[in-house]
Amino acid sequence: xxxxxxxxxxxxxxxxxxxxxxxxxxxxxxxxxxxxxxxxxxxxxxxxxxxxxxxxxxxxxxxxxxxxxxxxxxxxxxxxxxxxxxxxxxxxxxxxxxxxxxxxxxxxxxxxxxxxxxxxxxxxxxxxxxxxxxxxxxxxxxxxxxxxxxxxxxxxxxxxxxxxxxxxxxxxxxxxxxxxxxxxxxxxxxxxxxx
Numbered sequence: 480x481x482x483x484x485x486x487x488x489x490x491x492x493x494x495x496x497x498x499x500x501x502x503x504x505x506x507x508x509x510x511x512x513x514x515x516x517x518x519x520x521x522x523x524x525x526x527x528x529x530x531x532x533x534x535x536x537x538x539x540x541x542x543x544x545x546x547x548x549x550x551x552x553x554x555x556x557x558x559x560x561x562x563x564x565x566x567x568x569x570x571x572x573x574x575x576x577x578x579x580x581x582x583x584x585x586x587x588x589x590x591x592x593x594x595x596x597x598x599x600x601x602x603x604x605x606x607x608x609x610x611x612x613x614x615x616x617x618x619x620x621x622x623x624x625x626x627x628x629x630x631x632x633x634x635x636x637x638x639x640x641x642x643x644x645x646x647x648x649x650x651x652x653x654x655x656x657x658x659x660x661x662x663x664x665x666x667x668x669x670x671x672x673x674x
Contacts, residue, residue, distance in 0.1 A: 530623035533558040533565035539615035595664025
């Protein structure tokens, strides 16, 4: 039996053989389940490139992006490229919250959650969110969480400060108009389902 199924740790081998006896020779199924499924190794550069492409094609694309409104009143944007799939789902309105998930071969490997708001004093929400979409379209490949560190347009300044790397990060983005903060979003994320 050991020669057929390869080399396992002694504990796994003993456990597998014991369960084999109890489960009437379902040895291969059990061994496949506990041993052959490898630990997932995510290529960070490939994930970052995919996130840039996905985010530029969804919310940052503005009206060009295909949005689906669910029965639960959430908005969903989806982008797929070969084995990768990006799924952004949010609620709101003001304030708003949501999460982005990346799947690799239909397995979730990355998540980012976010929560934000625009000031009640804003008279032109479209203008503020237009600035946000332009900033998000400039997403940096080395830190593809939100937009660049800074983006300026007329009297608006977008800023994004983050810590960590793609596998475990957090941050905050703001938009100020004439020196007054009028928009803020906090976010956190990283790898999931890695063990």
